[in-house]
Every structure is written in C-alpha cells, then in structure tokens.
Amino acid sequence: MGKIIAFSNQKGGVGKTTTAINLAAYVAIAGKNVLLLDFDPQGNATSGYGIEKNRLELTCYDMLMGDCTAEQVILPTVIPNLSIIPCNIDLAAAEVDLVTVPARESALKRAILHLKERFDYIFVDCPPSLGLLTLNALVACDSVVIPIQSEFFALEGLSQLMNTIKIVKQRLNSAITINGVVLTMYDMRTTISKQVTQEIYKYFGDKIYTVPVPRNIKLVESPSFGIPVVLHAPRSSGAVAYQALAGQFLDREEKLNG
Numbered sequence: 001m002g003k004i005i006a007f008s009n010q011k012g013g014v015g016k017t018t019t020a021i022n023l024a025a026y027v028a029i030a031g032k033n034v035l036l037l038d039f040d041p042q043g044n045a046t047s048g049y050g051i052e053k054n055r056l057e058l059t060c061y062d063m064l065m066g067d068c069t070a071e072q073v074i075l076p077t078v079i080p081n082l083s084i085i086p087c088n089i090d091l092a093a094a095e096v097d098l099v100t101v102p103a104r105e106s107a108l109k110r111a112i113l114h115l116k117e118r119f120d121y122i123f124v125d126c127p128p129s130l131g132l133l134t135l136n137a138l139v140a141c142d143s144v145v146i147p148i149q150s151e152f153f154a155l156e157g158l159s160q161l162m163n164t165i166k167i168v169k170q171r172l173n174s175a176i177t178i179n180g181v182v183l184t185m186y187d188m189r190t191t192i193s194k195q196v197t198q199e200i201y202k203y204f205g206d207k208i209y210t211v212p213v214p215r216n217i218k219l220v221e222s223p224s225f226g227i228p229v230v231l232h233a234p235r236s237s238g239a240v241a242y243q244a245l246a247g248q249f250l251d252r253e254e255k256l257n258g
Helices: 015-031 060-064 089-100 104-117 134-141 160-173 189-208 218-223 238-255
Strands: 001-005 034-038 082-085 121-125 143-149 177-184
Touching: 001 015, 001 134, 015 034, 015 082, 015 143, 015 177, 015 218, 015 238, 060 089, 060 104, 082 218, 089 104, 089 134, 104 121, 104 134, 134 160, 134 238, 143 160, 177 189, 177 238, 218 238
Parallel strands: 001 121, 001 143, 034 082, 034 121, 143 177
Antiparallel strands: none
16 A cells, blocks of 8 residues: 655745655656656646646646546656656636535545555645645645755744644544655755754754755756756756655655554
8 A cells, every 4th residue: 555645845945846856756766656746736846747737638636626537637757657647727726616525625635545556655746835735635645744945934834834734633634644854955054054954853853854955956957857857967966865865765664664
C-alpha cells in the first residue's frame, strides 16, 4: 500500500514546488513508482515537466469534481516510474465549486485513495495558502513535508500551518503526521541562514532533513526547460542536494515501515 504525502507551506516562494518536482524525480529514479499530483492552480509542477497546461482536455479539476476518474487524468513524464496528474488555473474554481459538495474537505481523498494500491508514493504539491484545496490535501494525505526557506520571515505563519494540521488530525484525519522539514534556498555564508536554521531545529528537532537545499541557479532554470534538475544539470549543487534528500527520505520510510 502506497503513501500520500502533501508538500505544504502557505508562504509562497519557499521552494515547495521545486522540492516536490525534484524529490519525485529522484525517488522514481531510485526505483519507486511515483505519482506527482499538481494541486496548485498555478500549475507550476505541470509546466515543470514540460506539459502545456492550457491545452489539457482533462485536469485535476475534472477529477476533483467527479467529472472523470483519476486514471483518465494521469500522464507519463520524462522520468521512468514517474507519472503526473496535471492542473491549470481551472483548479482555482474548485474553492467555490466544492462549497456545495457534501463532505467537500474529502473530495480529493475520494478521488485518489484507490491509487495507493498502484503507486508507492503520491506527492501532492499544495497551493501556497490554507484554503479548501490545501485542506483537501491534508485530509487525503498520510504525512506532510514542509519546505522552509532559511530566511527571516520563514517562521512567520508557520504556527498557523501547524495549527491547521493539528485541527485536521483531531477532526478529519487522525493518521496525519509530519514527515519532515526541508530547508530550502540555504546559504551557509549568511548569519541569518544559520540563525533561522537554529530556530527551526528548536521547533522541529529530528523531523528536519539534515540535507539543506542550497540556492542554485540550475534549480531555477530547469522548469523553463520542462525537466527536473536531474536531467538539466545532474552535477549541480541543487541536484546533488535533492539526490541526497531522496536517499534520506527513502531511508526514513524504510525505518518507518520496518
């Protein structure tokens, strides 16, 4: 039985989609069967894999609203073992359209739960907000990966996300856990990065992945080519970091399942 893992942080620009895209690639390369679900109306994970999001006949939105099955939306990617459920701006309408749906916070769970029998991991790239879409992801998932930028405002709003996860655990999804925290855009040369990292360690302790992802131009470039960094610049510092992060992720999973 596979696992559903949400990548969430309501603060934008923290490397959330970059982490989802590249971790998915490296975990797939390690031999796991992975599905990346683009659940952000911006559709950056979709375009990050070279898919023309505005030309799609079916998207995550259609699946969520029950107009098609998940299987009808799944597309292959350039990475073996990695598939994607794409989305585009249509998904933004779901925040309104789901309001009249019974048990609206469980719509995503109903749509994808059966896919856990087919995939080892389903990575859900959440929008940078704590609205109904993110709530759906938190209700559907087994655990949450929280990417945090090593900068001054990183901890701002984090308590809100943790409180939301706590409420979801109490009322809607008792199984949800924090998988881990990924330090992104890390610059070891700056004092502020070190100070913020110390604060994050105080808050999360051993939940933190010990592989920080550095600021790296190749990570920024690769989505414009429609490929993950492993294909764009496999020897770059960003690629090396995500490869190591994937190894640590799989080690954790093995221990949890062992």
